[in-house]
Amino acid sequence: MNKSLFASLVLAIASPLVATSVQAQAFGKADDAIQYRQGAFQIIKAHFGALQPVVKGQIAYDQAAVLANVQILDQVAKLPWKAFGPGTEGGDARDDIWLDEEGFKAAQKKFLDSLVPLTAAAQAGNLDDLKKAFANTGASCKACHDSFRD
Ligand code: HEC
Structure with missing residues (x-):
């Protein structure tokens, strides 16, 4: 049995409160969830x-490079959200995430939806569309941070 599984079992037996915190257990402990989502956001930021x-227009438009980049962004964009489960409050995440789950979900959706035209523009090799989609996605990052990040 690995150490973190052992630790979660001990916690689960020791505390009925922790036993209800399925998400936190999936990550071993809340700190693991926080590190995971912060790491995912760092990768999102990079891509x-x-x-x-x-x-x-500071570097030449390379369609293949842009598309490869957007495809990674698309995949990593799916990752942070499951690391905001019950009992994982902390980091720079505002408590509003757990108080207004609907609002937080809507902000995620806006972001994920914004990646559809971004991907389409990258696939089509249309720089004008890419610019618009980039701005939209950027606005969706900012909107969520304004409401849900300290
Ligand atoms: C639906 C909400 C939401 C969206 C959309 C979102 N973020 Fe975040 N982001 C957060 C929250 C909440 C945190 C704080 C996480 C924590 O500290 O536990 C965060 C943290 C970060 C961090 C800091 C990670 C660290 O090392 O502490 C970066 C960088 C970041 N986001 C970039 C982005 C970028 C770039 C986008 C868009 C391309 C984006 N985020 C979209 C909610 C969001």
Whole structure:
């Protein structure tokens, strides 16, 4: 039995409160969930940020490179959300995430939906559409941070 599984079993037996916190257990403990989601956001930032010099015209538009980047962004964008389960309050996450689950879900959806036209523009190799989609996605990051991140 690995150490973290053993630790979660001990916690589950010792505390009925922890036993209800299925998500936190899936990550071993809340700190693991916080590190996981912060790590995912760092990767999101790297791959979203890599598009910035392209849309600003600071580097040449390389369709294959942009598409590869957007595809990674698309995948990693799915990751942070399951690490906001019950009992994982902390990091820079505002308590509003757990008080307003609907609002937080809506902000996730806005972000994930914004990646559809971004991916389409990257696939089509349309720089104008890419610029618009990039701005939209950026606005969805900011909207969520304004409401849900300290
Ligand atoms: C639905 C809400 C939401 C969306 C959308 C969102 N974020 Fe975040 N982001 C958060 C929350 C909440 C945190 C704080 C997580 C924590 O500290 O536990 C965070 C943290 C971060 C961090 C800091 C990670 C760290 O190391 O502490 C970065 C960087 C980041 N987000 C970038 C982005 C970028 C770039 C986008 C869009 C491309 C984005 N986020 C979209 C909610 C969101």
